[in-house]
Amino acid sequence: QSALTQPASVSGSPGQSITISCTGTSSDVGEYNYLSWYQQHPGKAPKLIIYDVDNRPSGVSNRFSASKSGITASLTISGLQAEDEADYYCSSYTSSSILYVFGTGTKVTVL
């Protein structure tokens, strides 16, 4: 089971919007809505920011939104802020024996 594919890096200026893609297969992203996104700052644990494709946990900024179409999921960060600079990972439940697969990770840089 390979990791889900994400772009290595995405950048944007403050106030702009950026989108991160997460591409899987018909056995994971394409089959299940157990699709989540995480934000990880350097030296810190990942933090859940989106679950079940497009739901935000309490306390997560509404500048984070997400969607899914077929085997590709997307995370959009609107009104980019300096504090959004971090690594972002997606994850999906999978029908394979490994249960869950993570994305390769995307480094977001705020210019």
Next chain:
Amino acid sequence: QVQLVESGGGVVQPGGSLRLSCAASGFILSQYGIHWVRQAPGKGLEWVAFIRNDGSKKYYAVSVEGRFTLSRDSPKNTLYLQMLSLSAEDTAVYYCATRGPLTDFDYWGQGTLVTVSS
């Protein structure tokens, strides 16, 4: 509130073993399933293992199957990851995370570093 604290990491020689702990507070282990996820230095996240809340089933990644074992101590509200036959490829920060009230991986511990080196 839900809190997870990992411990037990350290430096171990290739072929050695180590037992990691994940101490839970704010909930009882029988309420939530627990995942282990690891992150090699400078690399991405890798799912390692999962135990259901009732302890009835355990799942392992192919890369650790047969070498890693999950167990738990209910009175201590603590989960353990016994790791055997360690190699350099197991070097990583190991996190435990809940299958909690929202979804899988909704709460994370701070992680514990395992370094396999001679």
